[in-house]
Amino acid sequence: MKTSSARLSGLGTTIFAEMSALALRTGAVNLGQGFPDTDGPAEVIEVAVDALRGGRNQYAPGTGVPELRHAIAAHQKRFYGVDVDPDTEVGVTTGATEAIASALLGLIDPGDEVIVLEPYYDSYVAVIQMAGGVRRPVTLRAPDFRLPIDELRAAVSPQTTAILLNSPHNPTGTVLRREELDAIAAVAVEHDLVVISDEVYEHLTFDGIPHIPITTLPGMAERTLTISSGGKSFSFTGWKIGWATGPASLVQAMIGAKQFLTYTSGSPLQPAIAHALGADDAYFDTFHSRLQAQRDQLCDGLAEIGFEVYVPEGTYFATTDIRPLGFDDGVEFCRTLPGLAGVVAIPHQVFYDDVAAGRPLVRWAFCKQPAVIEQALERLQVLATTTP
Numbered sequence: 001m002k003t004s005s006a007r008l009s010g011l012g013t014t015i016f017a018e019m020s021a022l023a024l025r026t027g028a029v030n031l032g033q034g035f036p037d038t039d040g041p042a043e044v045i046e047v048a049v050d051a052l053r054g055g056r057n058q059y060a061p062g063t064g065v066p067e068l069r070h071a072i073a074a075h076q077k078r079f080y081g082v083d084v085d086p087d088t089e090v091g092v093t094t095g096a097t098e099a100i101a102s103a104l105l106g107l108i109d110p111g112d113e114v115i116v117l118e119p120y121y122d123s124y125v126a127v128i129q130m131a132g133g134v135r136r137p138v139t140l141r142a143p144d145f146r147l148p149i150d151e152l153r154a155a156v157s158p159q160t161t162a163i164l165l166n167s168p169h170n171p172t173g174t175v176l177r178r179e180e181l182d183a184i185a186a187v188a189v190e191h192d193l194v195v196i197s198d199e200v201y202e203h204l205t206f207d208g209i210p211h212i213p214i215t216t217l218p219g220m221a222e223r224t225l226t227i228s229s230g231g232k233s234f235s236f237t238g239w240k241i242g243w244a245t246g247p248a249s250l251v252q253a254m255i256g257a258k259q260f261l262t263y264t265s266g267s268p269l270q271p272a273i274a275h276a277l278g279a280d281d282a283y284f285d286t287f288h289s290r291l292q293a294q295r296d297q298l299c300d301g302l303a304e305i306g307f308e309v310y311v312p313e314g315t316y317f318a319t320t321d322i323r324p325l326g327f328d329d330g331v332e333f334c335r336t337l338p339g340l341a342g343v344v345a346i347p348h349q350v351f352y353d354d355v356a357a358g359r360p361l362v363r364w365a366f367c368k369q370p371a372v373i374e375q376a377l378e379r380l381q382v383l384a385t386t387t388p
């Protein structure tokens, strides 16, 4: 009996499943998986409850309920000055994950090459492979994790179809700057490439660094599919309401694949996320200030313990180099950490083709209550005292 397709070969189980199971088994503090330990706004939950009680429990339209599509379009206009038609240039999906998968399945042919920043979000590798595509990684390297633009240019071949971007970038925390985005845009226009831009951390940049959607750059609106979701922006990661915006042709290609994967997504949750997207400025300001404070708490604590800390410009995550504490392999370190200190973290190296670049790096989530971060830091003190 055949038990697996070639499409899945080498993909294994995601590191998050392994590490979260380890956290449960050992009672460790889980700074591995990036989910908040506090719910999003109560009034948003009330809108979902009303929808559940109000009979909105059958299939939503395949592209999403109109009020959510309109709210997404209004959000793009409000924050970025981008005009999208809510009827033809917005598609709602089961999380950003499905938007990314559907975009690749809808746009990539076997043998097409996709340029992707590494360390990459783990689903990228899997769905490029499932679509029959070939990934061409461009590595963001410590200590500053900036985009090596010459390497991006060198990664383009006649087979290149798309660039899959992620900014703010998980796991490095890099927020691509205007100059970097200009350079990417120039490559995309010169080679007539599609850009698929994963912007799920759009509302989580720190220190006043702006998030700039690449679609706002000259020549990019016609070739960019911008992807986001309600999970990260509103602390409802389990709701899996995501979306893509962009030219009708690209949205249609994505929906073309999505309709046969899930057809529609979470009907009663869609009006709630529509409500959330209209939150006032105070919500977004408080949200990123709170996360920035948690970032500082975690980064200061990790630095005190002796890690080399790369302070992120955005996202839920901080990266450290573990070598100052006498370790050199992140996977080994993360497998022993629950036993050693009662904490779970995620090794970078599983997100690289260039394994050496990620070997000593470990990712820590700070989307956790200050008391939880505090407890993790207290437990990690044991590393400071047991190493030479």
Ligand SMILES: *Cc1c(COP(=O)(O)O)cnc(C)c1O
Residues within 6 Å of the ligand: 094, 095, 096, 097, 098, 121, 166, 170, 198, 200, 228, 229, 230, 231, 232, 237, 240, 241, 242
């Ligand atoms: C969390 C995350 C996603 C997944 O978003 P969902 O809406 O939960 O599917 C996609 N991309 C990146 C970079 C993420 O960190």
